[in-house]
Amino acid sequence: MKVLPLAAAALSLSAALFASTAAMAQDAQPQTAPVHNIVLVHGAWVDGSGWKPVYDRLTKDGYHVTIVQEPLTSLDDDVAATKRVLDQQDGPTILVAHSYGGSVITEAGVHPKVVGLVYVAAHAPAVGEDESDLGKGMPSYTSKQPDAIMKTGDGYTYLNPADFAKDFAADLPLKQAQFESHSQILTAAKVFSAPMTVAAWTTKPSWGIVAADDKIINPDLERWYYARAHSHTTVIPGASHSVYESRPKEVTAVIEDAAKHVRS
Known part of the structure; x- marks a missing residue:
């Protein structure tokens, strides 16, 4: 008759152990589950609408995606705009940037909700560095072309519309590239020479x-940035600077890889 209480005790202990193990597994789950939030940051001369092909793919796959619209008036202003969007996220976030936006996320990426960074044909300076000086060491095709980068009397820059399609968007449909060339956001020249005060990477x-x-941006400079940062690097052959628009499938795959493998 004493067997029954012993059996009951064993069953009770087994149930307790199972519940404890299940609880431990549940506690560990957030560290291995994909990060849900993605924040996308555009570069100079363009706005966030260029991210739409990537946005569509990410949202279709269930991610919560927000696009920052920086004013492009100063690095501080653009970092502040990015941090406002990061503040609105409900948890761990992958922060993604194109071009000059790489400098923005290098600063803004120290935000506590950011758990991983994705640089898409983007700059990634270190503390005390700025992308203008780094670009002089490995000059781009555009930087060597006379009058390709124009400047207004009050210190704002834009890409000469005559050069935009071949330099910025050679693998986009010509009409789309021409539209973008005439809808540029003039960008303060000082953003390119603002040194980093932090480097999230x-x-x-x-x-x-x-x-x-x-x-x-010289592709060799991009390679150098990512090698220095020990980034998981993907090279997309034939892609122009507009890779985030022209190759959204490949770009989305890299972002989702970051979301799936980073520890949140």
Whole structure:
């Protein structure tokens, strides 16, 4: 008759152990589940609408995606705009940038909700560095063309519309590239020479995409940035600086890889 209480006790202990194990597994789950939030940051001369092909794919796959619209008036202003969007996220976030936006996320990426960075044909300076000086060491095709980058009397820049299609968007349909050339956001020249005060890639994991036919940023500079940051690097052959628009499938795959493998 004493067997029954012993059996009951064993069953009770087994149930307790099972519940404890299940609870531990549940507690560990957020560290292995894909990050849900993605924030996309555009570069100079363009706005966030260029991210739409990537946005459509990410949202179809169930991600919560927000696009920052920076004013492009100063690095501080653009970092502040990005941090406002990060503040609105409900948890761990992958922060993604194109071109000059790489400098923005290098600063803004220290935000506590950011758990990973993705650089898409983007700059990634270190503390004390700025992309203008780094670009002089490995000049781009565009930087060597007379009058390709124009400047207004009050210190704002834009890409000469005559050069936009071949330099910025050679693998986009011509009409789309021409439209973008005439809808540029004039960008303060000082954003390109603003030195980094922090570098988020030194403390957070990063992914990098090299646009192999980039004329705005030297692809060798992109490779150098990502090698220095120990980024998971993908090279997309034939891609122009507009890789985020022209190759959205490949760019989305890299972002989702970051979301799935970073520890949140």
